[in-house]
Amino acid sequence: MKKQQSTSALSNAAGTPPQDNVSATSSQRIRQLRKKTPEAQQLAEQIIAGNKTALSRGITFIESQQAKHQYIAAQLIEYCLPKANKSIRIGITGVPGVGKSTFIEAFGNLLITQDKKVAVLAVDPTSSVTKGSILGDKTRMETLVKEQDAFIRPSASGETLGGVARKTRESIILCEAAGFDHILIETVGVGQSETAVHSMTDFFLLLKLAGAGDELQGIKRGIIEMADAIIINKADGDNQKKAAQAKSEFQRALHLYPTKNTGWTPQVALCSALENTGIDNVYELILSYLDLTKENGYFEQKRRDQNKFWLLQTIEEHLKRNFYQHPDIKKELPLQLQLIEEGKTTPFVAATFLLKLKDN
Amino acid sequence: MKKQQSTSALSNAAGTPPQDNVSATSSQRIRQLRKKTPEAQQLAEQIIAGNKTALSRGITFIESQQAKHQYIAAQLIEYCLPKANKSIRIGITGVPGVGKSTFIEAFGNLLITQDKKVAVLAVDPTSSVTKGSILGDKTRMETLVKEQDAFIRPSASGETLGGVARKTRESIILCEAAGFDHILIETVGVGQSETAVHSMTDFFLLLKLAGAGDELQGIKRGIIEMADAIIINKADGDNQKKAAQAKSEFQRALHLYPTKNTGWTPQVALCSALENTGIDNVYELILSYLDLTKENGYFEQKRRDQNKFWLLQTIEEHLKRNFYQHPDIKKELPLQLQLIEEGKTTPFVAATFLLKLKDN
Known part of the structure; x- marks a missing residue:
């Protein structure tokens, strides 16, 4: 922190080249390193x-x-x-039981009949606790998993949200390079992972059930604000009337939120993933969204903003990993936490001690 | 990151002393440094x-x-x-217009009549935008500000939430050392600052108005879950009937949330800060909470957990500040963000470049 070194990677770049060249030089430098x-x-x-x-x-x-x-x-x-960047990235969230796997199976199969290639990833920082609640059981997508043009990857587990999110984002790049043009990213609608998924996708889809209140569905209000579409699943059999009613309720509710700067009004639609009805309608919704936002420039702008966000996230994740993985810190941090638990030190004294330890 | 240094602060402590001694040695070392x-x-x-x-x-x-x-x-x-740690720390939130200043004035004056010393701080990371919406205008607490036993400090502005929160938490320590035994920490109920305030207080109080829905009050659902008490302010004049009705509604709503591990059931109460009614009742509520949680050990456990949280926060805030304040990074980060905006680099290349820059 207090070290002032006379040489830095920048010192070679004396005379500050124009910005285009800075980029080239940066990449070159990294390649050399x-x-x-x-x-x-x-x-x-x-x-x-x-x-x-x-x-x-x-x-x-x-x-x-x-x-x-x-x-x-x-x-x-x-x-x-x-080779990356040439896909549509779709975030899919909803609480356990809403039928995410069945929906992804139906939606993925639809895409494949249209000659698309579909990769399914998951952001699930809680999977270490719930032992892989989402995508953990691949057999839940039994037909999709057998398709040549589908790739399904269970989520990494036992990680912080920051770590899982970074890995998912990097996995997207590999999937895109492998030619997958539709990336579906699943998460559970109960925590902060939605924000992470929202920040790496083009379109954010919230799955709901009819007749269950927000409390019962465990969906945080903020997630509704992120949704580009709310899809009411299981709109089949005896459920159809309730589902139609829920649709108008959500449409009314969405009017309470301010207009998005996409120019897009979030849509509410019905489907039954089980009976494979309404799935094509969801895809058409997404296509209209893409038409609109690619024309008004929002699509590209959002990706650029996401990239800036991910620059900062990548840096901060690295700084933390770098610190917490240091052998001295790995050894000393648990002791300091224990001392805090016993009331024998304070966060400030402990932080100062640990930061000095790493500095030396 | 990859540097392996042969000496570290730890290397002097070969032979690993028992944990009690580690604490003493740590503090001694820091004092020497x-x-x-x-x-x-x-x-x-x-x-x-x-x-x-x-x-x-x-x-x-x-x-x-x-x-x-x-x-x-x-x-x-x-x-x-x-000298610190010997106070009751009370978080107070609510959207602008709910009457936080008037409430704090009335509540603070009540505490002072009971021979308490009251410090009022604020966490308001948005104040750089809103130009100091909370506590900015000290005259809004005209009687409290004149009291010898009251200390009112407007919030630091132009900062990240992490920065503001750290400073507030450190300011609490100074206030406690100065003998203030009741620390009121105000924030605006619209963002993530509630989580920060919740993580530094013993009791969290949410101010509400009667007759305004959650949407209209701009309160995020997560904030209700944090509240140890919901106080419906402006329960006066024509408002009284509506306020009583709101009280039962909130009581019903609170039943939907799981029981807290405090053993405390969040309470709903009415007051009129303007007419100075119901304020003593709020204080009694807080005292019952303290009785309960000091007896069942939750009070101390929560503070220890908060201390662990703040150890990690302090470290991470330091790591980020240390990185972003580095002269090379201050110079190069805006250029890299610009290159991302122009689509000429990617977050990964840019992050690698910046991280190497600081490493060298």
Whole structure:
């Protein structure tokens, strides 16, 4: 922190080149700093060729905590980045029981009949507690999982939200490079993971059931504000009347929220994932959204804003990991927490001690 | 990150002493590392003697961005810590217009008639935008501000929430050392600042109005879950009937939330800060809460948990400040953000570049 070094990566760039060149120089510098390994290059080529086994292995590198693996992951991302960015990223949330897996299965199969390639990822920081509540059981998407043009990846577990979100975002890049043009990102509608998923997707879809209040559905109010569409699932059999009623209620409720700067009015629609009805309508909704926002420039602007957000997130996640993974900190932090528990030190004294420890 | 240094503060402590000694050694080490300045010692003594002008100056040091001032602030906290912790910390939130200032004035005056000393602080990260919407205008508490046993401090502005929260938490310590036994911390019920205030207070009070829906009051659902009491203000004149009705509605609504692990059932009460009615009842509520949670051990446990949370917060806030305040980063970050805006770099390339810059 207090170290002032006379040389820095910047000091080579004396005379401040114009911004375009700064970018080139930055990338060049990073490439020089990071030696390529043949393993990473080969794997990246397989991923870009659309090999799903290679894609799986690549994501495993991204999810690994080992420094050696993270080094390979960083190279993979660099190789894949020029091929990425060419997909539609759709966030899907809803509490357990709302039928997310069935919906994704039906929606994914629809996309595949339209010659699309579908990757399904999950952000589920709680899965370490709930032992993989979402996507954990692949068999719940039994037909989709067998499709050549589908790729389903259960969520990484035992992680902080920041860690899971970063890994999912990096996995998106690999999926896109592998040619998947529709990325579905599932999460459970009960925590802050929605904000993370919202910040990495183009379209955010909230699944609901008819006849259950917000409290019962455990959905936080903020999540409704994020939704580009609310889909009422299980609108079948005896449920149809209730579902239609719920639809008008949500439409009324959405009017209470301010207009989004997308120019898009969030839509409410009915479907039955089980009976495969209304799914095509959901896709049409998404296509209208894309038409609108690609024309008015919001689509690109949102991705740029997300990129800025992710720049800061990536930095902060790195700073924290760098600190907490330091051997001295790993050894001393639990002791300091214990001392706080016993009332023998204070957060300020302990923080100062730990920060000095890492500085030295 | 990759630097492995052969010496660290820990390496002197070979032979790992028992935990009690670790604490002593840690503090000793920190004291050795940080030379005391006579200015800080003198100011700390004045604060501990109850001098409000000194307290104000101390908080100004805490709020300052200058390294020299932060150095003094750190010493003040160290001096004051042994005298702190002996207060009741009450968080107060509610949207603008709900009458927070009038309530704090009435409540503060009640405390003073009971020979208590009251400090009022604010967490308001938005004040840079709204130009100091809360506590900005001290004259709104015209009688309280004149009391010898009251100390009112407007919020620091132009800061991130993390920064404001840290400063408020440190200011609490100074106020407690100065003998203030009731710390009221005000915030506006519209953002994440409630979570910060909740995490530094013993009792969390939500002010509401009768007859306005959640949407109209702009209160996020999560805030209701945090409340230990909901106080319906302006229960006077023509409003009384509506207020009583709102009270039963909130009581019913609170039943939908799971029981808190405090063993405390959140209460709903009516008051009119303007007419000074029901204020004593609010204080009695708080006293019952304290009786209950001090007896069942929750009060102390919550403070210990808060301390652990604040250890991590303090560390992370420091890591970020340390990074973003680095001259090279201050110069290069805006350029990288601009390159992202222009689509000429990606968050990963930019993050890697910036992180390397700081490492070198």
